[in-house]
Amino acid sequence: NAGVTQTPKFQVLKTGQSMTLQCAQDMNHEYMSWYRQDPGMGLRLIHYSVGAGITDQGEVPNGYNVSRSTTEDFPLRLLSAAPSQTSVYFCASTLGGATDTQYFGPGTRLTVL
Amino acid sequence: AQSVTQLDSHVSVSEGTPVLLRCNYSSSYSPSLFWYVQHPNKGLQLLLKYTSAATLVKGINGFEAEFKKSETSFHLTKPSAHMSDAAEYFCVVRREFTGYSSASKIIFGSGTRLSIRP
Numbered sequence: 001n002a003g004v005t006q007t008p009k010f011q012v013l014k015t016g017q018s019m020t021l022q023c024a025q026d027m028n029h030e031y032m033s034w035y036r037q038d039p040g041m042g043l044r045l046i047h048y049s050v051g052a053g054i055t056d057q058g059e060v061p062n063g064y065n066v067s068r069s070t071t072e073d074f075p076l077r078l079l080s081a082a083p084s085q086t087s088v089y090f091c092a093s094t095l096g097g098a099t100d101t102q103y104f105g106p107g108t109r110l111t112v113l
Numbered sequence: 114a115q116s117v118t119q120l121d122s123h124v125s126v127s128e129g130t131p132v133l134l135r136c137n138y139s140s141s142y143s144p145s146l147f148w149y150v151q152h153p154n155k156g157l158q159l160l161l162k163y164t165s166a167a168t169l170v171k172g173i174n175g176f177e178a179e180f181k182k183s184e185t186s187f188h189l190t191k192p193s194a195h196m197s198d199a200a201e202y203f204c205v206v207r208r209e210f211t212g213y214s215s216a217s218k219i220i221f222g223s224g225t226r227l228s229i230r231p
Binding site: 004033035040041042043044045090092101102104105106107 | 122147149155156157158159162203219221222223224
């Protein structure tokens with residue numbers, strides 16, 4: 001299994017540009033999540049999905065969109081990038097409920113100029 | 114409501130000495146608690162988790178944590194630090210996903226950076 005994969009690893013955008021961060025998992029996990037990691041703030045949940053076709057907002061959803069058309073893929077879209085979205089983004093998946101381990105991707109480091 | 118507080122942003126110990134990383138939580142429900150480790154420029158890896166079974170949980174690389182309900186704590190310990198333990202550590206509290214509820218969250222602590230002195 002490849003586990004959780006994320007692309008790209010690094011990205012530089014100009015303010016106002018759009019892009020999609022890709023996330024895929026091959027473990028047949030129902031739950032997938034996107035986090036952003038900023039210094040001194042741990043990881044904050046952006047959006048999550050409890051299965052194909054079902055998504056919901058996390059703690060910091062503004063400026064981001066998600067969709068879940070398949071179990072495997074959970075892309076994160078930035079429609080109009082802002083410098084405040086400079087961060088490291090992690091995708092994670094888990095099989096089921098609260099006691100299950102989350103598996104994290106390697107992260108995408110995004111810089112918005 | 115849930116929250117998690119890591120009491121130290123940075124801990125520095127000498128190689129071969131004990132490690133203590135402190136975590137306090139609050140949760141209206143019986144929580145699941147996790148410790149994750151993140152080495153520089155890497156993703157997060159699970160160290161151990163508490164899921165209401167044994168209160169003393171053993172993890173990978175010699176780490177363990179004890180769930181103390183009376184103190185609402187889940188501190189991470191290791192008897193003898195190794196240079197390879199230098200990393201950032203995150204304490205996480207989690208409850209069951211409940212579909213569209215905004216309370217269905219995983220809460221990360223702000224992290225503790227562990228440095229090991231030779």
